Amino acid sequence: MTEKKLLRKPIKAAKQLGEVMRDYSYRMDRISKGEEEGKIAWCTSVGPAELLCALDFEVHYPENHGAMLGSTRLAMDYIPLANAIGYSPDICSYLTSDVGCYLKGETPLSRAYPGIDSVPRPDILAYNTNQCRDVREWFEYYGREFNVPVVGINPPHGLREIVPAEIADVVQQMKDLIPTLEEVSGQKFDIDKFRESMRLSRECSELWGHVLGLARNVPSPWTFFDGTIHMGPAVCLRGSQRANDYYQILKAELEERVAEGVGAVEDERFRIYWEGMPIWGRLRALSEQFYELKSCVLVSTYCNSWIFSAFDENRPFESMAQAYTEIFINRSEPVKERYMEKLVEEFKVDGIIFHDSKTCPNNSNSRYGMPQRLEKKLGIPTLTIDADLNDLRMYSEETTRTNIEAFIEQLEERE
DSSP states (O other), rough: OOOOOOOOOOOHHHHHHHHHHHHHHHHHHHHHHSSOOOOEEOOOOTHHHHHHHHTTEEEOOHHHHHHHHHTTTOOOHHHHHHTTTOOOOTTTTHHHHHHHHHHOOOHHHHSSTOOSOOOOOOOOEEEEETTOOOHHHHHHHHHHTTTTOEEEEEOOOOOOSOHHHHHHHHHHHHHHHHHHHHHHSOOOOHHHHHHHHHHHHHHHHHHHHHHHHHSSSSOSSSSSHHHHHHHHHHHHTTHHHHHHHHHHHHHHHHHEEEHHHHSTTTOOOEEEEEEEEOGGGGHHHHHHHHHHHTTEEEETGGGGGGGOOTTOOOSSSHHHHHHHHHGGGGHHHEEEEEEHHHHHHHOSSSSSEEEEEOOGGGOOOOSSHHHHHHHHOOOEEEEEEEEOOGGGGGGOOOHHHHHHHHHHHHHHHHH
């Protein structure tokens, strides 16, 4: 007797998503080749994008490129090349895979978009170390390679409470970027354009938060694995109408699923929280395993990282400083725990999976007793998976699969 194959429900908006990301990539390529007017800024994923948009930069995000290297499993070809020039295998594997890719003169963009043969050449690089130190070292490398300015923001770290003096410091750092951005862009800073960029980003954040929040429904209309793909515009195109138009399309489709009681996982039994980075090279395999186990991974601190509740175009500098300083990764353990407790309750979570990412210690929250504390407080099981965002040498397929099966058995015993 042939075993019935479970078919995951595709999200129809993926077609429009592909078109949005294609147009974004080709426009950047044309500017880089001098076929179209414009300037290109490279930015960290939670960096001052709205300021760059206000000065009409097209913005490239190397972390997004790093995620492409992970998801296509090309990272393993490139990491050793960066190691060979002195970048440790222990630092961010986004950084090492991206630098190695550059050293080899290749890019996964070429496979996705015929005619693109390299990442777009930057006119300036802008970072924010709210995530980690590695992003600064990453951008400094390319600043030397391309001989272009590197500017950045260095906020305080590990914050329990955020006080006005800290926000004022970050605001001043943002304002200090403007003269260099003006020089490179050839434009004068316009506060009204900045407010408009912030308005568009606020709307994008609200739409993204809304579609993620639809997973509160039982059954959930989509999964964490879907979210890691559909977050592309929230990362790369916030501050533009293009992102907002896309999320209206996705919102309508997911709301229709909710209204019709359609779940992303057939006969959803268990609801799982994913804490930490995706394991990019194994997203499909993990998604299929959870689907087979009738378990929906439906909420994560990772996808929520692009919900910026503080954005306010009427206070553009102050609200951007607040939003980018108060992000989850930049907070103290007690603040992170309270945040997770709230989401566990709101999303009716049965268990939490922590990804301890070898080369991303700043976004691995299982190292200081948090899983054990949350188990005790919330009375639900946790599982820690040892792996990495891009470096699959840190990942054991067999061990992970077995551990997930045992974790689901724990949930079954509690049912």
